[in-house]
Amino acid sequence: MTTQTTTPKTAGTPTAGDTSGLIGMPPHIGRALATGGGALTVASTFLAWTWTAEFPGDLTVYGYPGGLQVLVLIAGALTTLFGLASYGVRGLRRLVPAGGDAALKFAALAAFAATWYTMIAISAQLGGLVNLEPGGYIAAAVTLIALLGALALPFERPAPDPFDPDDTGWEQFKHTSSQNWQTIRAAFTSSIPRPVPALPSYAEILIIVGILAVALLVFTYGIGTEYDELFVGFLIVAGLGFTALHRAGLIAQATEITARHQNITVCGAFIAAACFPFTQSDDQYATLGVYILIFATVALGLNIVVGLAGLLDLGYVAFLGVGAYAASMVSGSPSSPFDLHLPFWAAVLVGAAASLVFGVLIGAPTLRLRGDYLAIVTLGFGEIFRITANNLDGTSGPDVTNGSNGISSIPDLDILGFDMGIAHDIGGFTIGRFANYFFLMLLITAVVVLVFRRSGDSRIGRAWVAIREDETAALAMGINGFRVKLIAFAVGASLAGLAGTVQAHVTYTVTPEQYLFAGTTPPNSAFLLAAVVLGGMGTIAGPLIGAALLFLIPNKLQFLDDYQLFAFGLALVLLMRFRPEGLVANRRRKLELHEEAEAPTTLSKTGA
Template identity: 45%
Template sequence: MNFVIPTIPDATRAQHASKGWPLALAGSVLLLVSGLLSWSYDPSILGDISIAFWPATFQLFAMILGVIGIVLALMHQGPLSKLGNWFDAALGLRALGTASLLVILFGLFAISYQAGGLININPGGWVALLGAILLLVGGRFVPQRTLHSFAKAKANSTLEIVVIVVLMALVLFGLAYVLGQDDPWVFVGFLIMAGGAAMALARAGFFTWLSHISQRHRHVLTLAAFAVAFLFPFTQDGSDANMSIATQVLIFAATAIGLNIVVGLAGLLDLGYIAFLGSGAYVAAMMSNAASATIGWKPPFVVVMLIGACVAATLGLIIGSPTLRVSGDYLAIVTLAFGEIFRLSMFNLDGNNGPDLTNGPNGIPGIPDLNLFGFDFGKPHEIAGFTLGRFSNYYFVLLLLIGFIILVFTRLNNSRIGRGWVAIREDERAAEAMGVNTFALKLLGFAVGAFLAGLAGTIKAHQDTASSPDQYIFLESAFLLSAVVLGGMGTVAGVLVGATILKLLPEKLRFFSEYRLLLFGLLLVVMMRVRPEGLIASKRRQLEFHEDDEALASEIQQDHLVEKAAEAAR
């Protein structure tokens, strides 16, 4: 039995269409005004929202939602109505109304829970609630308009570049803000607000337009993204706590991009991929200057990185050669077994049950920090008046590594090899019938993905200062696969977003104690139900999940023609 969300009949919406726009605009204005009012008597709640005309946390969240609502309302009818021919302001207002109500209700619940009752909510909170309700009701009655296709849009190039730069600056500010929040209520509220605002903008078509201008200014977007990533440590005021999370995110993302080759491009389900990361880490640990290191040869770290990556690639070839002749569930079971075999092997290589290489369950602790060309990664450094701690030093190296990995991924994806992988994923038998060497390409995918994971593992060993078997359990492989699926298989940006969410949320949701993984799992279930193609999906994958969407198919075809015309012009 399917559950159908009730919608307003078209006849009812047409009858009350004249009331929708004023209600939505009034609700947005009330949200904006509520941010200037006091929400609580207690200054210790939610970052002091008791002060009027000095907005903080939830007051700012309400103001941001109000501004977006005003812009969407004026795009539908008002000074910005020309933009309404391109953006679906009606759908955006409907999504924004739902998101605003969720944010405000969560904020009021947080105040009443911490202060001991609804009586402690000041007028600002009630004004925000009224505004959210008006926006929700008004948005439901705003009629949709016939829109132009973004594929035919021609905008000012300078304006498009400015939009990209401003958006990247907002991403930098948002990351710095969310990592700096110690109050769990504020953190969750920010996530709801950011997710709701993003959903409203997506429904309005903003991200569709953004994807078009990103295609036209791909190099500008790439440069701006790396500039944001480079400047991020300078926003943390020398905080090692936040930078530790950031380095874990980069290691996780670099490994997930390698897995994206196997899963996202070639369509091979690998449930033991964490073993390749672990093999690189153990090679670096055994060749380090740690007192418990078991190999006497101490080559330069660049050589260690290549050795660790090649060892991981060799393991990929060893496991791939006999097993890639099976597929589906059988391949998943074999790769799962390989991940467990690796972990158990690290337990047994202790000198008693096997060669003395890994010190068994004790692992290899006390791995010293890197020292490249006289630069000690373990010491803080002053740059332009900013203090960069130990984790910031590793962050920059990992940033270079992930840049290299992204380059490898994109080059392979756009090559004949990448097209062969996609053909195998779509229909292996058809690809083989067309002359594609499916076994060799699948084996190459395993080897390249393992090579990239091994590179990340060598840096991880020094950043963690230890390497032990307990770090490479099946749950880590499951998280890597979740990052690829959640973000969007076959895309770089999607995997980066997925890896960030999967590493950041568990760290910031520790106040939920043992329930955090349960909440996290529920979030993934909802995400797979609402957007199964992933947060940032490729057009091909998106169409696979929405085969009946003729408008989407037409848009993808137009995008393809525009891209071919742009390539021909270049």
């Protein structure tokens, strides 16, 4: 006789397939509150939130949202759309191919966070809650109601993994902690995929055009935020809004569409980027644009070394400095020790060749090292370059680099009679100096992307990946590891030198302090490596997006003063915790970091 023992269910204990929200409210009421709260949030942005125009954005106008109200309006609209889609409204099902409850939670959280941040900012800046108009109180109330309703929606709790009763106490502790974490995480996840009919090719191409247009609009809005409060609100809505779109399945769907039309996507991305200077009335934000492109191009070159070949290089910024110094010495600067003024194409070749030579000279004796040892050697090279450039001042050594003063008064480029230092009128638009260099840097970025794509898909690219995955196994299969790694090092160094030639002319001056291992502003080796890891190693779009964020966010967070790096570092920690594969995930890398989703973590034991 077999006796079956059942354990009574404890209240509040998660079980497999159990569906309930985080708060005790019927799901249909929660969905109604979330959807209605989102609609009322949109309506509340047309009311005045404060009585005085002293708060930036002028939130005193009825019937016309301004400043932070626009961001709340967008978050409220997303909440409403996801709420209607979760009801199965005809025509909105495509908005939630992976299910709408998780997306609705994050959209409601975005509206709530942006609204309450605005209320706190108004009270702190103007001196108390008395400065709020009734519209502000209404907005705060309806967003809170929408968030509470969203948190009442059901979610699928993951079934607990079986564990061996003979495991140690530590193994059981880890198992229990993992299950508790999965339960909390499941509150903001959705696991009910919904099939979406395939679209014709022309419709997918139109979707790609729309995605690129939205990306350009978001980037232009973010880089053009005129005051600190607006940029913080932009980060809140953009971050949580992107997460909502991801939970809805729209990001995965867009990734599949762009992968099927990769060439069209790449060409369209460069066309969209080329439209950026035409959206600016002056060079104020075009300046940030050209520096972002320089930083992004160098990060993409580093991605060959780190992302494809798996070589940890902590002194990569030195190759950028070698290219900049080499180009500045032959471009007609009066402080250069050489009386040369080569045309741009020749200066580019000199800068890239100098970086390539230094890459080979440094890589040849050191690339037989692996891991941390190679990282320490490359870190030393970066410091040696900076100290050497400081000492070549005519006192401590030969007069080559002018020491800490650097090489200054580097003239603007003149390419085929086109002076890049003056403004030009193109089609009724005035293109200033930094916009000229933006187009030039965009062309160089296209060359680097082409090199990355062709090399990554080639035989040498597959050898890089093999070395990265398991160097010992690659060597056993006949791959010449030293030669393959040296090629990666040389190619990455030459691409950094290529970007350095343009940087020298953009900044007018090249000094050793521009090429540190770490600092408060990029480019430096630490930020370059963070851009590759944050964006997504082994991808093209990843380092470009990561570099743009890592350059733009510190530039906009300068008002935090001493807390700038703290806030920035906290954001990086959270992002790496919840998305360790990067913003744009390489498929292999994603599987490595999320093995628990692909295979069972434990094997069941059978006995006689």
